[in-house]
Amino acid sequence: MEKKRLTIVGDAAVGKSSLIRSFMKIIMNAEYIPPVIIDDYSLVLEVRGDTKLLLINDTLSSRYWSKLKGLIYPETDAVMIVFDITSTDSLSNVTDHWFPEVSSYCPNVPIILVGNKKDLRKGDDDKVDYTERKAKAKRIGARDYIECSAITMEGIPGFARRNNNNFI
Ligand SMILES: Nc1nc2c(ncn2[C@@H]2O[C@H](COP(=O)(O)OP(=O)(O)O)[C@@H](O)[C@H]2O)c(=O)[nH]1
Ligand SMILES: [Mg+2]
Secondary structure (H helix, E strand, O other): OEEEEEEEEEOOOOOHHHHHHHHHHHHHOOOOOOOEEEEOOEEEEEEOOEEEEEEEEOOOOOHHHHHHHHHHHHHOOEEEEEEEOOOHHHHHHHHHHHHHHHHHHOOOOOEEEEEEOHHHOOOOHHHHHHHHHHHHHHHOOOOEEEEOOOOOOOOHHHHHHHHHHHHO
16 A cells, blocks of 8 residues: 655644644545544555545654654655735745755655635735735745645545645
């Protein structure tokens, strides 16, 4: 069975762990072939007729990460960089910190940019900022850009489907 590893990085408290929990919840109830959940971070999926083991690596923005990243990035097949839509700092860190780190450790893996906590931003004001965020995704060459909420689940089902089809 082919093994695929997805690593999730981003500033502290942007919602990385919450996103993984929501992703697992959605995928368990999917209408398409439901995967076999092994534990909180691994599942077996049927993708285009192949059976694949998907392992998700959550990360901590701590001093341990600086020791672990040399082990985890080289084993990774796709990286998800998460920021919080309500935090301009976390968006700046996508290009100031996370993208440079990912490109230096695993330059050729597909990157998915995720703007989380969409439930906290609504209305016309946000449309301007959306353009900025979308431009950031383009700047880092992200294969996909998604805005979602790990709390309300908005945006998660479509994302889970695209993620499985495109990256796994
Ligand atoms: N409103 C809102 N809060 C969220 C969302 N995702 C995560 N949170 C909250 O943000 C905090 C940090 O989430 P966590 O998943 O631990 O972030 P991590 O440090 O990146 O893993 C927690 O209090 C979550 O409940 C979201 O989409 N919307
Ligand atoms: Mg966490």
